[in-house]
Amino acid sequence: MRLRPHQERASREAVDVINDLGVCLLAGETRSGKSLTAAKIAQEIGGGRVLVVTTKKAIDGIRSDFESLGVSAEFINYESVHKVSGGAGFGLVICDES
Numbered sequence: 850m851r852l853r854p855h856q857e858r859a860s861r862e863a864v865d866v867i868n869d870l871g872v873c874l875l876a877g878e879t880r881s882g883k884s885l886t887a888a889k890i891a892q893e894i895g896g897g898r899v900l901v902v903t904t905k906k907a908i909d910g911i912r913s914d915f916e917s918l919g920v921s922a923e924f925i926n927y928e929s930v931h932k933v934s935g936g937a938g939f940g941l942v943i944c945d946e947s
Contacts, residue, residue: 898938911945
């Protein structure tokens with residue numbers, strides 16, 4: 850799967866920001882490819898466990914984006930986030946508000 854130019858650019862810039870500050874906000878219009886861009890960011894950062902927190906109905910679509918890039922992640926919905934305790938060793942947490 851190929852990312853569009855704006856997604857490639859956003860992922861590169863986000864990785865730099867995360868490396869410098871430890872956090873980054875990726876905002877964009879609905880259906881603009883934010884979830885796939887987040888998967889690319891996770892791929893670029895590499896190593897460690899990735900947790901994706903989103904709505905229950907969005908999990909399958911977002912999981913598909915991550916799998917298309919070969920990125921392994923754990924997915925949980927916002928209603929169940931209380932089940933994750935102490936950060937649980939995640940190197941990257943992505944909150945997707947799909």
